[in-house]
Amino acid sequence: MDTQPAVAYADDLVVGHRYQLDSYTLDEAELVEFARQWDPQGFHIDAAVADAGAYGGLIASGIHTIAIYQRLSVTGVFDHWSVIAGRTLNDVRFLRPVRPGDTLTGTVLIDAIEFDDRGRALVTTSAEIVNQDGSAVLTLVVDAYVRARPAAAGS
Amino acid sequence: MDTQPAVAYADDLVVGHRYQLDSYTLDEAELVEFARQWDPQGFHIDAAVADAGAYGGLIASGIHTIAIYQRLSVTGVFDHWSVIAGRTLNDVRFLRPVRPGDTLTGTVLIDAIEFDDRGRALVTTSAEIVNQDGSAVLTLVVDAYVRARPAAAGS
DSSP: OOOOOOOOOGOOOOOTTEOOOOOOEEOOHHHHHHHHHHHOOOOHHOOOHHHHTTTTSOOOOHHHHHHHHHHHHHHTTTGGHHHEEEEEEEEEEEEEEOOOOOOOEEEEEEEEEEESSSSSSEEEEEEEEEESSSEEEEEEEEEEEEEEOOOOOTO | OOOEEEBBBBGOOOOOOEEEEEOOOOOOOHHHHHHHHHOHHHHOOOHHHHTTTTTTSOOOHHHHHHHHHHHHHHHHHHHBBOEEEEEEEEEEEEOOOOTTOOOEEEEEEEEEEEEEESEEEEEEEEEEEOOTTSSSEEHHHHHHHHEEEHHHHHH
């Protein structure tokens, strides 16, 4: 029989725990398609403009890089927690260009867990996304609300 | 004859200037499709889970809301500037749920322009994205590098 893994409440999380993320490779077609829809600046969508630009070739939209971070962190971390919703992102730093063919991976670290009186905790995580050379391309800090473990019946 | 509008250099920008953005309506199919690809949490992709959840229905991924901000700000503001690249996002706040059928618009305000000695300026903007009721759903602060006007030949 299949059994669903237990979903973690904020009480189950540990400050200082670091999660290793899966990896994601983006190709030029995906890079350009994402940018045409969401970030149609020349250096993201037009190879001629990009070749003449500051980076000598197409670079991914920073929003695309954030989306890849989100996919990796949801499937690797947040989908196993009882998340209510994200609240804030801070210090979102685009450290190096992401180019067609790059393979991204990274880590998510639990920085802090602050319970409130509404049956939840604000959980602060910091993430680092690196490319195939191990060089950081994106770092960010995320605050999200996670449910506290419900009180047992009768307690 | 068509003439391309002149692209603004950092020298042409004015601290305190506020730009009104165009609007964007997202429907449920787009909301779910974006989240399936980039943020596959139940409250973004599964109506039954979402109906039972904290928000009483599907809500858009915060990354989707950021992508809509980026599309509106690129077409309305940044594509008219000589942008090199974004550097950081700060204080990205998800203030209210974004739901299927919502129409988003907003403003971008120039907060600061700091020239460096590399022919460019770091331009800080703050954006507010509101829904059709005028309620803020997202605010954020963006730092991006914009080219300074090249020195005239012989000067």
